[in-house]
Amino acid sequence: MSELIRPGYDFHKETHTEPMVINMGPSHPATHGTVRFFLTLDGEIIEQIEVEIGYLHRAFEKECENQFWNGVFPYTDRLDYTAAALNNVGYALAAEKLIGITVPERCQYLRVIAGELARLSGHYTNLGAAALELGALTAFIYFVEARELVWDLIESLCGARLTHNYVRIGGVTADLPEGFAEHAREVFRRNRELWDDFAKLLLKNRIFLDRMRATGGISRQDAIEWGFTGPCLRACGVPYDVRRAQPYLVYGQLDFDIPVGETGDNLDRFLVRLEEINQSIRILEQCLERIPPGPINVDNPEWRQPSKDDIHRDMESMIFHFKNTFEGQKIPAGEVYQAIEGANGELGFYLVSSGAGKPLKCRVRPPCFALTSAMPLMVKGAFLADLIPTFDMINLIGGECDR
Amino acid sequence: MAIGIKKVDSNITLTLWERMYAPEIIRGLYITMRHFTVNLWGLALEALGRRDKRKIMTVYYPEETLTPPPAYRGRPVLVRAENGLEKCVACGLCEVACPPKCIKITGGERENGDRYPLTYELDGGRCIFCGFCEEVCPKDAIVMSAEWRELCEYGRARMVYQKEALLYPQRNLQKRINLIRSRYFGVSRYRGKA
Numbered sequence: 203m204s205e206l207i208r209p210g211y212d213f214h215k216e217t218h219t220e221p222m223v224i225n226m227g228p229s230h231p232a233t234h235g236t237v238r239f240f241l242t243l244d245g246e247i248i249e250q251i252e253v254e255i256g257y258l259h260r261a262f263e264k265e266c267e268n269q270f271w272n273g274v275f276p277y278t279d280r281l282d283y284t285a286a287a288l289n290n291v292g293y294a295l296a297a298e299k300l301i302g303i304t305v306p307e308r309c310q311y312l313r314v315i316a317g318e319l320a321r322l323s324g325h326y327t328n329l330g331a332a333a334l335e336l337g338a339l340t341a342f343i344y345f346v347e348a349r350e351l352v353w354d355l356i357e358s359l360c361g362a363r364l365t366h367n368y369v370r371i372g373g374v375t376a377d378l379p380e381g382f383a384e385h386a387r388e389v390f391r392r393n394r395e396l397w398d399d400f401a402k403l404l405l406k407n408r409i410f411l412d413r414m415r416a417t418g419g420i421s422r423q424d425a426i427e428w429g430f431t432g433p434c435l436r437a438c439g440v441p442y443d444v445r446r447a448q449p450y451l452v453y454g455q456l457d458f459d460i461p462v463g464e465t466g467d468n469l470d471r472f473l474v475r476l477e478e479i480n481q482s483i484r485i486l487e488q489c490l491e492r493i494p495p496g497p498i499n500v501d502n503p504e505w506r507q508p509s510k511d512d513i514h515r516d517m518e519s520m521i522f523h524f525k526n527t528f529e530g531q532k533i534p535a536g537e538v539y540q541a542i543e544g545a546n547g548e549l550g551f552y553l554v555s556s557g558a559g560k561p562l563k564c565r566v567r568p569p570c571f572a573l574t575s576a577m578p579l580m581v582k583g584a585f586l587a588d589l590i591p592t593f594d595m596i597n598l599i600g601g602e603c604d605r
Numbered sequence: 606m607a608i609g610i611k612k613v614d615s616n617i618t619l620t621l622w623e624r625m626y627a628p629e630i631i632r633g634l635y636i637t638m639r640h641f642t643v644n645l646w647g648l649a650l651e652a653l654g655r656r657d658k659r660k661i662m663t664v665y666y667p668e669e670t671l672t673p674p675p676a677y678r679g680r681p682v683l684v685r686a687e688n689g690l691e692k693c694v695a696c697g698l699c700e701v702a703c704p705p706k707c708i709k710i711t712g713g714e715r716e717n718g719d720r721y722p723l724t725y726e727l728d729g730g731r732c733i734f735c736g737f738c739e740e741v742c743p744k745d746a747i748v749m750s751a752e753w754r755e756l757c758e759y760g761r762a763r764m765v766y767q768k769e770a771l772l773y774p775q776r777n778l779q780k781r782i783n784l785i786r787s788r789y790f791g792v793s794r795y796r797g798k799a
Contacts (some may be wrong), residue, residue, distance in 0.1 A: 273704045276735040340637050347662050358674040361749075367735045375740070376676055376788060399636050406623055407633075415615075446608045459611035473613040481611075499789060509789040513743045520743055527698050527741050 221249055228257050232335050232590050235600035237574070239589070246585050251578050255571075258600035266564035270530035271297060272371055274564060279365040281566060282602040285324030285545035287316040287360065290369035293564075295450060296540035296551035297371045300533055303500055305373055310451045311493040312374050316359065316366065317451075317542075318482045318489070322352050322393075324545030325475050325482070332472065332594035333404060336413055341403050348396045351389045358382065371531065372506045373499030383490045390483050397479060411469065418580045418592030419467040428579070429572035432547025433474045434596065438466035444543040455492075458485050471595040505531065530559020546570050546597055568602040670754065675784055678736045678749040680756060681727060683771040684778055691772060692746035695722040699738035699747055707731035708738065727771055729756060729764035739785055748781045 222243045227233035236257035242250035262281065266274045278289040291313050298305065305313075330345030353363045358379050360366035368375055404410045420430070422438040435442055443460045445453040461477035463470030499506040503522060512519040535557035541550040547569030554563040573596045581589050623629055647661035664671055673679065684692045695712030707730075713723035738747045750773060758764050775782070 269704055270702075273702065273737065276704050276733055276737075340640075344640070350662060358676060361676040361678045361736065362734065365733065365735070373789075375736075379674065379676060399640070402636055403633055405617060406619060406629060408619065408624070408626075408629075411617060411619075441610045443608075449608075453608070455607075457607040459609040461611045461613050463613050463615055465615065467615075469617075470613065470615045473615055477611065477613050507740060507789045510743075510745065510786040523741070523743065524696075524698065527702055 226589070228254075232593065234331065235598045235603070237598055237600065237603075241586070241589075243586060246587070248581050248584055248586060248589065251581055251589075253574055253577050255574060255598075255600075256604050258604040260601075260605065262566065262605035263564055266561050268560065270559050271533055271561060272531065274561065275369065276365065276367045279367055280601050281568070281605065282324065282544060282546065282549070282599045283364060284327045284599060285320040286364060287320035287356070287366050287368055288324075288542065288544050288549065290366065291317045291451075292540065292542040292544070292549050292551050294369045294371055295542060296538055296553050297533060299540050300536055300538040300553055300555055301371070301505060302534075303372060303502065303505060305500055306497050307452070307494055308496040309373050309498045309500075311489050312378070312498060313369060314451050314453065314456075315378075315486060315489050315493075316356070316368050316374070318486050319352055319356050319359075320366075321545045322479060322482050322486075323349050323356070325479050326352065328545075328594070328597045329400075329472065329475055329479075332591065333400075333410075335590050335594055336410055338404060338407075338410065341400050344396045344400050344403075348393045351392060355382070355386055355389055358385070370499075370507070371533075372502065377498055378493075386486065386490055390487065393483065397476075401476065413587070414469040414472055414591055415467060416465075417468050417584060417588040418595065419465060420576065420580055422466065424576070424579065425466060428576040430547070430576070431572070432544070432569050433471055433478065434466075434547065434573055436461065437463035437470035437474045439464050444541050444548050448541070450540075450542060452489075453485075456485055456488050458488075468591045468595045532557060532559055541567070544569055546599065546602070547573070566602075566605060568599075568605065570596060570598045570603050574598050574603060673751050673753065675780065677751055677753075678734050678739075679752040680729070680750055681732065681734075681736075681738055681747055681771075682750045682752070682773040682778070683725060683768065684746050684748060684775050684782070685772045686775055691721060691725075691768070692744050692775075693722050693725065694720045694744055694746070695725075696720075696743065698741045698743065702737040702741045704735060704737065705731045705733050722768060725768040725771060727766045729758075729766055730761040745782050745786070748778050748785065750778060750781065 224241050224243060226239040226241055228236050228238040233239065238254040238257070240252040240254060241248055262277055265277055269277065274293060275290055278293045279286040281289045326345045326349040330342040330349070333345070334342035356366060357363045359376065359382065360368040361376070420438065422440060425435050425438045426440065430438070431442065439462055441460050441462045446460055458481045461474045461481065463474050508519045508523050513523055533555045535555050537552070537554040539550055539552045541548045543549070548567065549569055550567030552563070552565040552567065553561055556562045577592070577596065580592055644661050686692050695710050697710055700708045700710055707728040709724070709726040711723045712720055714720055734749070736749050739749050
């Protein structure tokens with residue numbers, strides 16, 4: 203004891219305390235989507251954080267340059283794989299804007315249905331995973347059940363559970379199967395029950411509230427400056443939604459609300475997403491009610507697959523089909539940017555065409571890239587444990603961020 | 606515009622009753638126990654042979670399998686016509702349209718002049734089940750079957766299917782062929798533009 207109080211004694215120097223540098227990820231259970239955090243910790247406080255992305259880089263943009271215009275669709279499925287149909291829709295809208303065609307109304311409704319189902323699946327995954335990582339495994343299981351039911355719907359419509367490959371330039375591949383509306387209503391009834399149970403388990407839970415509230419917050423000004431979009435921006439109180447700001451497809455004719463938060467912390471982001479699930483179900487119910495009969499592809503042989511009967515019976519159709527498949531559809535030269543509201547925010551496609559059968563450039567504006575880049579701003583000075591809910595609510599999807 | 610703005614209420618305050626822990630724990634347990642009981646009785650009804658009444662999500666896989674919906678895209682297979690010959694004419698459209706380039710065809714010719722695939726190789730390890738081959742095929746010769754079980758193997762080389770492993774009799778695939786023939790229907794034909 204006497205040594206401790208001797209003059210000139212420096213506690214920190216003698217005990218060698220210095221910031222600890224640790225790696226979190228790339229294969230940490232909470233860093234889903236494969237991302238690495240390089241943390242400098244002072245005790246439990248984060249002093250510095252570096253986010254390293256790129257572990258899931260699959261050269262999406264380069265790969266697109268080697269595919270025909272329609273062949274890109276399976277690759278867009280793998281961008282945000284929790285909400286695959288939304289990526290399909292975004293790419294198709296961009297390509298159609300470049301061509302200058304509008305799809306028939308029934309096709310627009312079908313795209314909205316597929317897109318909103320995908321948004322549901324994306325939100326269920328994200329909220330369930332967020333609950334799981336804060337220790338609520340039961341809530342996760344309930345939302346996985348809800349997602350399974352939504353996937354059953356998607357499967358009967360698109361033909362696959364995860365990688366739908368549903369939309370084509372100038373239309374969609376398949377019409378609604380028989381009994382889809384009844385099946386959907388049954389699913390929504392069950393999903394509402396599960397939503398209630400999920401909300402009841404978490405929203406009055408002291409532990410959950412303490413970990414979500416006032417963590418990972420960002421001010422409205424900062425959020426706009428860092429290019430936030432989607433639920434994370436709306437949680438700050440900015441009512442920006444591409445569906446509302448620049449309505450595409452038939453969103454302008456539908457009745458729904460854009461949920462907005464106030465403070466921009468993790469709890470607001472969570473609640474905004476939770477409410478968006480309800481709004482998506484509202485949109486889907488309206489769509490199933492209002493969907494008009496009619497064709498699901500454009501009436502222009504250049505921008506659609508010929509039907510099998512045409513190919514079998516008609517020589518010209520067959521020749522044209524061979525030409526289209528071997529050379530690709532020739533989209534006129536030009537460039538275009540088209541944004542849609544993805545599950546995470548503004549999902550933009552920037553396409554450049556040289557007039558050939560393949561894209562010259564297909565650039566994606568992933569919403570979670572901007573969100574991830576603001577991670578240091580949100581977690582610096584916070585506890586290490588606050589990193590987990592913040593990262594969950596950012597909802598980094600490796601496939602989309604790294605491409 | 607009918608798109609409104611809805612404010613979410615993040616100002617969740619816990620009352621004294623809710624802060625007392627025990628009532629909240631009982632409420633939470635009520636929810637989880639309700640799910641547990643439903644699942645338990647789902648199992649019991651199963652044992653009593655009333656499978657239609659079950660309310661559980663899980664499937665006992667090897668004993669019980671799911672039937673995928675008609676639109677489902679399983680393993681691509683070649684169609685063997687009623688006369689025992691493959692319908693494929695080795696035109697190569699599927700080879701070109703396949704995004705991961707997993708199909709390799711070498712064409713041959715029969716004595717009567719009909720073309721047929723000498724070899725048809727489909728690399729199941731590369732296939733992404735997108736269905737483009739089925740969509741572009743002008744002869745309904747390759748379709749996506751409903752087969753999804755036991756496609757995994759202990760090596761990539763064993764996933765390469767040769768022509769014999771891919772051929773399926775047409776009568777088993779007739780439903781799928783009818784389905785894809787009903788697609789892209791009801792629109793005008795080629796109108797002299799190339």
